[in-house]
Amino acid sequence: MHLDRRRFVTLLGLMALLPIPRLGFADPREVAMDTLLIDKPDGGVPNNSLPVLIYHRVIPPDAVDNADYLEHLFRSNGWPPQWRYPVYTFTHFHSNTHEALGVFSGTAKLQLGGEHGKIIDVKVGDVLLLPAGIGHKQISADEDFMLVGAYPPDIKADLCHDELPLLAARTKAVKAVPLPATDPVTGHSEGSMLVWHKS
Template identity: 80%
Template sequence: MPLDRRRFCTLLGCWPLLALPRWSFAEPREVAMQILSINKPDGGVPNNSLPVVIYHHVIPPDVVDNADYLEHLFTSNGWPPQWRYGVYSFTHFHSNTHEALGVFAGSAKLQLGGEKGVVIDVQVGDVLLIPAGVGHKQISADDSFMLVGAYPPNISADLCHDEPAKLTARSKAVANVPLPASDPVTGHSEGSMLLWHSAATPSK
Protein backbone atom coordinates (compact mmCIF):
# COMPACT_ATOMS: atom_id res chain seq x y z
CA MET A 1 0.00 0.00 0.00
CA PRO A 2 1.51 3.38 -0.95
CA LEU A 3 2.40 5.77 1.83
CA ASP A 4 0.37 8.92 2.23
CA ARG A 5 2.27 11.63 0.37
CA ARG A 6 1.92 14.07 3.26
CA ARG A 7 3.50 11.63 5.72
CA PHE A 8 6.19 10.19 3.50
CA CYS A 9 9.73 10.97 4.61
CA THR A 10 12.44 9.83 2.26
CA LEU A 11 15.55 8.21 3.62
CA LEU A 12 17.52 11.04 2.11
CA GLY A 13 15.88 13.43 4.54
CA CYS A 14 16.72 11.20 7.50
CA TRP A 15 20.27 10.07 6.78
CA PRO A 16 23.28 12.31 6.29
CA LEU A 17 24.20 12.34 2.62
CA LEU A 18 27.82 11.70 3.46
CA ALA A 19 26.86 8.26 4.74
CA LEU A 20 25.84 7.18 1.25
CA PRO A 21 28.43 5.47 -0.96
CA ARG A 22 29.72 7.63 -3.76
CA TRP A 23 28.35 5.34 -6.47
CA SER A 24 24.79 5.88 -5.21
CA PHE A 25 24.65 9.52 -6.27
CA ALA A 26 22.88 10.20 -9.55
CA GLU A 27 24.47 12.63 -11.95
CA PRO A 28 22.65 15.15 -14.17
CA ARG A 29 22.11 13.70 -17.64
CA GLU A 30 21.29 14.95 -21.10
CA VAL A 31 17.84 13.56 -21.89
CA ALA A 32 15.05 14.06 -24.40
CA MET A 33 12.84 17.00 -23.52
CA GLN A 34 9.24 17.88 -24.42
CA ILE A 35 7.69 21.33 -23.92
CA LEU A 36 4.01 22.08 -23.31
CA SER A 37 2.66 25.63 -23.20
CA ILE A 38 -0.32 25.79 -20.83
CA ASN A 39 -0.62 29.50 -20.19
CA LYS A 40 -4.36 30.29 -20.15
CA PRO A 41 -6.66 29.90 -17.12
CA ASP A 42 -9.20 27.09 -17.18
CA GLY A 43 -12.07 27.53 -14.72
CA GLY A 44 -10.40 28.09 -11.37
CA VAL A 45 -6.98 26.87 -12.55
CA PRO A 46 -4.54 29.77 -13.20
CA ASN A 47 -1.93 27.81 -15.18
CA ASN A 48 1.32 29.63 -15.94
CA SER A 49 3.28 31.42 -18.67
CA LEU A 50 6.19 29.12 -17.81
CA PRO A 51 6.00 25.93 -19.91
CA VAL A 52 5.61 22.43 -18.55
CA VAL A 53 8.83 20.51 -19.19
CA ILE A 54 8.72 16.73 -19.64
CA TYR A 55 11.99 14.82 -19.62
CA HIS A 56 11.97 11.32 -21.14
CA HIS A 57 14.22 8.32 -20.41
CA VAL A 58 15.79 9.98 -17.38
CA ILE A 59 16.54 6.68 -15.65
CA PRO A 60 19.49 4.78 -17.17
CA PRO A 61 18.74 1.18 -18.27
CA ASP A 62 21.13 -0.41 -15.75
CA VAL A 63 19.54 1.15 -12.65
CA VAL A 64 18.32 -1.38 -10.06
CA ASP A 65 16.12 0.91 -7.91
CA ASN A 66 14.29 3.51 -10.02
CA ALA A 67 12.82 5.43 -7.09
CA ASP A 68 16.16 5.61 -5.33
CA TYR A 69 17.82 6.91 -8.49
CA LEU A 70 15.27 9.69 -8.95
CA GLU A 71 15.47 10.70 -5.29
CA HIS A 72 19.26 10.98 -5.51
CA LEU A 73 19.05 12.89 -8.80
CA PHE A 74 16.55 15.39 -7.43
CA THR A 75 18.50 15.80 -4.20
CA SER A 76 21.81 16.35 -5.98
CA ASN A 77 20.14 19.09 -8.03
CA GLY A 78 18.60 20.93 -5.09
CA TRP A 79 15.05 19.53 -5.22
CA PRO A 80 14.51 17.53 -2.00
CA PRO A 81 12.08 14.63 -2.61
CA GLN A 82 9.11 14.65 -0.24
CA TRP A 83 6.87 11.72 -1.16
CA ARG A 84 6.21 8.58 -3.18
CA TYR A 85 2.63 8.27 -4.40
CA GLY A 86 0.47 8.56 -7.51
CA VAL A 87 -1.40 11.59 -8.85
CA TYR A 88 -4.75 12.61 -7.41
CA SER A 89 -7.75 11.79 -9.60
CA PHE A 90 -9.12 15.34 -9.33
CA THR A 91 -7.80 18.55 -10.85
CA HIS A 92 -5.50 20.33 -8.45
CA PHE A 93 -2.49 22.65 -8.49
CA HIS A 94 -0.04 24.39 -6.20
CA SER A 95 -0.12 28.17 -5.87
CA ASN A 96 3.07 28.44 -3.82
CA THR A 97 5.56 26.20 -5.58
CA HIS A 98 6.72 24.46 -8.73
CA GLU A 99 6.73 20.65 -8.63
CA ALA A 100 8.84 17.81 -10.05
CA LEU A 101 7.19 14.42 -10.61
CA GLY A 102 9.38 11.44 -11.49
CA VAL A 103 7.74 8.22 -12.69
CA PHE A 104 9.54 5.23 -11.18
CA ALA A 105 6.94 2.51 -11.82
CA GLY A 106 4.07 1.84 -14.20
CA SER A 107 2.35 4.21 -16.61
CA ALA A 108 -0.62 6.58 -16.62
CA LYS A 109 -2.65 9.15 -18.51
CA LEU A 110 -2.52 12.58 -16.90
CA GLN A 111 -4.47 15.72 -17.72
CA LEU A 112 -2.60 19.02 -17.51
CA GLY A 113 -4.11 22.50 -17.39
CA GLY A 114 -7.61 21.84 -16.02
CA GLU A 115 -10.77 20.08 -17.11
CA LYS A 116 -10.26 21.21 -20.71
CA GLY A 117 -6.55 20.52 -20.65
CA VAL A 118 -4.32 18.24 -22.68
CA VAL A 119 -4.05 14.54 -21.81
CA ILE A 120 -0.59 12.99 -21.92
CA ASP A 121 0.86 9.50 -21.45
CA VAL A 122 3.68 9.07 -18.93
CA GLN A 123 5.79 6.03 -18.16
CA VAL A 124 8.81 4.89 -16.19
CA GLY A 125 11.71 7.30 -16.63
CA ASP A 126 9.60 10.38 -17.36
CA VAL A 127 10.03 13.45 -15.18
CA LEU A 128 7.48 16.27 -15.30
CA LEU A 129 8.48 19.75 -14.19
CA ILE A 130 5.17 21.48 -13.49
CA PRO A 131 5.09 25.24 -12.90
CA ALA A 132 3.09 26.66 -10.02
CA GLY A 133 -0.57 27.06 -10.93
CA VAL A 134 -0.70 24.41 -13.64
CA GLY A 135 -3.54 21.98 -13.02
CA HIS A 136 -2.93 18.26 -13.11
CA LYS A 137 -4.88 15.08 -12.40
CA GLN A 138 -4.74 11.36 -13.12
CA ILE A 139 -7.18 10.09 -15.75
CA SER A 140 -6.13 6.44 -15.58
CA ALA A 141 -3.14 4.36 -14.50
CA ASP A 142 -1.99 0.79 -14.17
CA ASP A 143 -1.80 -0.77 -10.71
CA SER A 144 1.93 -0.19 -10.32
CA PHE A 145 2.00 3.52 -11.21
CA MET A 146 4.09 5.49 -8.71
CA LEU A 147 5.97 8.78 -8.59
CA VAL A 148 8.63 10.56 -6.61
CA GLY A 149 7.50 14.11 -5.85
CA ALA A 150 9.92 16.95 -5.14
CA TYR A 151 9.89 20.71 -4.62
CA PRO A 152 12.50 23.44 -4.21
CA PRO A 153 14.08 23.61 -0.72
CA ASN A 154 12.06 24.59 2.36
CA ILE A 155 8.71 24.35 0.58
CA SER A 156 5.51 22.80 1.90
CA ALA A 157 3.21 22.63 -1.12
CA ASP A 158 -0.36 23.85 -0.74
CA LEU A 159 -3.22 21.95 -2.40
CA CYS A 160 -5.61 24.05 -4.48
CA HIS A 161 -8.77 22.80 -6.15
CA ASP A 162 -10.49 24.09 -9.28
CA GLU A 163 -12.48 26.91 -7.65
CA PRO A 164 -13.30 29.77 -10.08
CA ALA A 165 -14.22 32.17 -7.25
CA LYS A 166 -10.61 32.02 -6.00
CA LEU A 167 -8.93 32.40 -9.40
CA THR A 168 -7.87 36.03 -9.02
CA ALA A 169 -6.21 35.60 -5.64
CA ARG A 170 -4.49 32.38 -6.64
CA SER A 171 -3.26 33.85 -9.92
CA LYS A 172 -1.54 36.60 -7.93
CA ALA A 173 0.04 34.01 -5.64
CA VAL A 174 1.29 31.99 -8.61
CA ALA A 175 2.82 35.11 -10.18
CA ASN A 176 4.86 35.65 -7.01
CA VAL A 177 6.45 32.19 -6.96
CA PRO A 178 10.17 32.69 -7.70
CA LEU A 179 12.05 30.83 -10.38
CA PRO A 180 13.92 27.83 -8.96
CA ALA A 181 17.66 28.06 -8.47
CA SER A 182 18.22 24.80 -10.35
CA ASP A 183 16.55 22.20 -12.55
CA PRO A 184 15.71 18.84 -10.90
CA VAL A 185 17.09 16.85 -13.85
CA THR A 186 19.80 18.96 -15.48
CA GLY A 187 21.07 20.91 -12.48
CA HIS A 188 22.27 24.45 -13.04
CA SER A 189 22.21 24.41 -16.85
CA GLU A 190 19.89 23.53 -19.71
CA GLY A 191 16.25 22.55 -19.25
CA SER A 192 14.17 24.96 -17.24
CA MET A 193 17.23 27.06 -16.48
CA LEU A 194 17.07 28.23 -20.10
CA LEU A 195 13.37 27.82 -20.90
CA TRP A 196 11.88 29.33 -17.76
CA HIS A 197 14.33 32.20 -17.44
CA SER A 198 13.74 33.04 -21.08
CA ALA A 199 9.94 32.95 -20.60
CA ALA A 200 10.19 35.16 -17.53
CA THR A 201 12.34 37.80 -19.22
CA PRO A 202 10.22 40.58 -20.80
CA SER A 203 10.75 41.13 -24.51
CA LYS A 204 12.40 44.43 -25.39
Protein backbone atom coordinates (compact mmCIF):
# COMPACT_ATOMS: atom_id res chain seq x y z
CA MET A 1 0.00 0.00 0.00
CA HIS A 2 1.28 3.41 -0.99
CA LEU A 3 1.83 5.60 2.12
CA ASP A 4 1.05 9.19 1.16
CA ARG A 5 1.59 12.15 3.47
CA ARG A 6 -1.94 12.08 4.89
CA ARG A 7 -1.76 8.36 5.78
CA PHE A 8 1.74 8.84 7.21
CA VAL A 9 0.57 11.65 9.53
CA THR A 10 -2.45 9.56 10.59
CA LEU A 11 -0.18 6.61 11.36
CA LEU A 12 2.12 8.84 13.43
CA GLY A 13 -0.89 10.07 15.40
CA LEU A 14 -1.98 6.51 16.15
CA MET A 15 1.54 5.52 17.21
CA ALA A 16 1.58 8.39 19.71
CA LEU A 17 -1.33 6.70 21.51
CA LEU A 18 0.59 3.44 22.01
CA PRO A 19 2.30 2.85 25.38
CA ILE A 20 6.04 3.43 25.25
CA PRO A 21 8.14 0.80 27.05
CA ARG A 22 10.20 2.26 29.92
CA LEU A 23 13.19 0.01 29.58
CA GLY A 24 15.90 0.80 32.08
CA PHE A 25 13.54 2.57 34.46
CA ALA A 26 11.86 1.31 37.60
CA ASP A 27 8.11 1.04 37.21
CA PRO A 28 6.29 3.46 39.48
CA ARG A 29 4.18 1.26 41.78
CA GLU A 30 1.85 2.07 44.60
CA VAL A 31 3.11 0.31 47.69
CA ALA A 32 1.80 0.27 51.24
CA MET A 33 4.03 2.11 53.69
CA ASP A 34 4.25 2.33 57.47
CA THR A 35 6.23 4.83 59.51
CA LEU A 36 7.98 4.27 62.81
CA LEU A 37 9.31 7.23 64.79
CA ILE A 38 12.38 6.50 66.93
CA ASP A 39 13.55 9.96 67.88
CA LYS A 40 15.06 9.42 71.35
CA PRO A 41 18.62 8.16 71.95
CA ASP A 42 19.05 4.67 73.40
CA GLY A 43 22.41 4.27 75.15
CA GLY A 44 25.01 5.26 72.58
CA VAL A 45 22.55 5.08 69.67
CA PRO A 46 21.44 8.58 68.58
CA ASN A 47 18.44 7.58 66.44
CA ASN A 48 16.76 10.34 64.41
CA SER A 49 13.83 12.76 64.29
CA LEU A 50 13.08 11.41 60.78
CA PRO A 51 10.80 8.35 60.90
CA VAL A 52 11.80 4.91 59.66
CA LEU A 53 9.81 4.09 56.49
CA ILE A 54 8.71 0.49 55.94
CA TYR A 55 7.41 -0.33 52.46
CA HIS A 56 5.45 -3.55 51.91
CA ARG A 57 4.99 -5.76 48.81
CA VAL A 58 7.56 -3.83 46.80
CA ILE A 59 8.53 -6.87 44.69
CA PRO A 60 5.83 -7.67 42.09
CA PRO A 61 4.52 -11.27 41.95
CA ASP A 62 5.94 -11.81 38.45
CA ALA A 63 9.53 -10.82 39.34
CA VAL A 64 11.98 -13.41 37.98
CA ASP A 65 14.72 -12.70 40.54
CA ASN A 66 13.84 -10.83 43.73
CA ALA A 67 17.37 -9.59 44.44
CA ASP A 68 17.89 -8.40 40.87
CA TYR A 69 14.55 -6.62 40.95
CA LEU A 70 15.42 -4.70 44.14
CA GLU A 71 18.90 -3.83 42.89
CA HIS A 72 17.43 -2.52 39.62
CA LEU A 73 14.76 -0.56 41.50
CA PHE A 74 17.25 1.05 43.90
CA ARG A 75 19.77 1.82 41.14
CA SER A 76 17.07 3.32 38.88
CA ASN A 77 16.00 5.58 41.74
CA GLY A 78 19.51 6.85 42.46
CA TRP A 79 20.47 4.50 45.32
CA PRO A 80 23.32 2.27 44.08
CA PRO A 81 23.08 -1.19 45.70
CA GLN A 82 26.26 -2.14 47.56
CA TRP A 83 25.75 -5.55 49.13
CA ARG A 84 23.65 -8.67 49.63
CA TYR A 85 23.76 -9.93 53.22
CA PRO A 86 21.57 -10.40 56.33
CA VAL A 87 21.57 -7.86 59.19
CA TYR A 88 24.33 -7.96 61.81
CA THR A 89 23.27 -9.59 65.08
CA PHE A 90 24.59 -6.68 67.18
CA THR A 91 23.21 -3.16 67.50
CA HIS A 92 24.84 -0.82 65.00
CA PHE A 93 24.01 2.30 63.00
CA HIS A 94 25.46 4.66 60.41
CA SER A 95 26.27 8.24 61.37
CA ASN A 96 27.08 9.41 57.84
CA THR A 97 24.23 8.07 55.69
CA HIS A 98 20.67 6.87 55.39
CA GLU A 99 20.27 3.22 54.37
CA ALA A 100 17.80 1.21 52.27
CA LEU A 101 17.34 -2.48 53.15
CA GLY A 102 15.30 -4.65 50.77
CA VAL A 103 14.29 -8.17 51.81
CA PHE A 104 14.60 -10.56 48.87
CA SER A 105 14.56 -13.89 50.73
CA GLY A 106 13.24 -15.28 54.02
CA THR A 107 11.84 -13.60 57.10
CA ALA A 108 13.37 -12.09 60.23
CA LYS A 109 12.79 -10.20 63.45
CA LEU A 110 14.77 -6.96 63.59
CA GLN A 111 15.22 -4.60 66.52
CA LEU A 112 15.20 -0.92 65.61
CA GLY A 113 16.40 1.91 67.82
CA GLY A 114 18.85 0.21 70.15
CA GLU A 115 18.85 -2.38 72.92
CA HIS A 116 15.47 -1.15 74.19
CA GLY A 117 14.06 -0.63 70.70
CA LYS A 118 11.01 -1.98 68.93
CA ILE A 119 11.13 -5.47 67.38
CA ILE A 120 9.48 -5.78 63.97
CA ASP A 121 8.86 -8.66 61.57
CA VAL A 122 10.10 -8.33 58.00
CA LYS A 123 9.52 -10.58 55.01
CA VAL A 124 10.16 -10.86 51.28
CA GLY A 125 9.12 -7.66 49.50
CA ASP A 126 9.62 -5.37 52.50
CA VAL A 127 11.98 -2.41 52.16
CA LEU A 128 13.17 -0.44 55.18
CA LEU A 129 14.45 3.08 54.74
CA LEU A 130 16.50 3.82 57.85
CA PRO A 131 17.48 7.41 58.63
CA ALA A 132 21.08 7.95 59.67
CA GLY A 133 21.63 7.12 63.34
CA ILE A 134 18.85 4.53 63.68
CA GLY A 135 20.12 1.48 65.55
CA HIS A 136 19.33 -1.90 64.04
CA LYS A 137 20.16 -5.53 64.64
CA GLN A 138 18.87 -8.97 63.73
CA ILE A 139 17.16 -10.83 66.58
CA SER A 140 16.26 -14.00 64.65
CA ALA A 141 15.89 -15.05 61.01
CA ASP A 142 15.26 -17.91 58.60
CA GLU A 143 18.39 -19.56 57.22
CA ASP A 144 17.72 -18.00 53.82
CA PHE A 145 17.06 -14.45 55.09
CA MET A 146 18.87 -11.98 52.83
CA LEU A 147 18.77 -8.31 51.98
CA VAL A 148 19.97 -5.90 49.34
CA GLY A 149 21.59 -2.85 50.95
CA ALA A 150 21.85 0.52 49.22
CA TYR A 151 22.92 4.09 50.03
CA PRO A 152 22.76 7.43 48.26
CA PRO A 153 25.44 7.95 45.56
CA ASP A 154 29.14 8.14 46.47
CA ILE A 155 28.59 7.08 50.08
CA LYS A 156 30.65 4.55 51.99
CA ALA A 157 28.68 3.84 55.15
CA ASP A 158 30.52 3.94 58.46
CA LEU A 159 29.79 1.26 61.08
CA CYS A 160 29.05 2.62 64.55
CA HIS A 161 28.45 0.58 67.69
CA ASP A 162 26.43 1.42 70.79
CA GLU A 163 29.10 3.46 72.61
CA LEU A 164 27.73 5.99 75.09
CA PRO A 165 30.90 8.17 75.34
CA LEU A 166 30.63 8.89 71.59
CA LEU A 167 26.92 9.77 71.59
CA ALA A 168 27.31 13.57 71.42
CA ALA A 169 29.73 13.52 68.47
CA ARG A 170 27.68 10.95 66.58
CA THR A 171 24.44 12.83 67.20
CA LYS A 172 26.04 15.91 65.66
CA ALA A 173 27.21 13.85 62.65
CA VAL A 174 23.74 12.36 62.16
CA LYS A 175 22.11 15.80 62.15
CA ALA A 176 24.51 16.89 59.40
CA VAL A 177 23.45 14.12 56.98
CA PRO A 178 21.46 15.75 54.15
CA LEU A 179 18.05 14.55 53.02
CA PRO A 180 18.37 12.24 50.02
CA ALA A 181 17.60 13.64 46.58
CA THR A 182 15.38 10.66 45.72
CA ASP A 183 13.51 7.83 47.39
CA PRO A 184 14.91 4.31 46.75
CA VAL A 185 11.44 2.83 46.20
CA THR A 186 9.33 5.63 44.72
CA GLY A 187 11.95 7.79 43.03
CA HIS A 188 11.04 11.47 42.90
CA SER A 189 7.63 11.25 44.54
CA GLU A 190 5.90 9.81 47.59
CA GLY A 191 7.77 7.99 50.38
CA SER A 192 10.60 9.98 51.92
CA MET A 193 10.10 12.76 49.38
CA LEU A 194 6.88 13.59 51.23
CA VAL A 195 7.34 12.28 54.77
CA TRP A 196 10.95 13.29 55.43
CA HIS A 197 10.72 16.66 53.74
CA LYS A 198 7.76 17.51 55.97
CA SER A 199 9.53 16.45 59.18
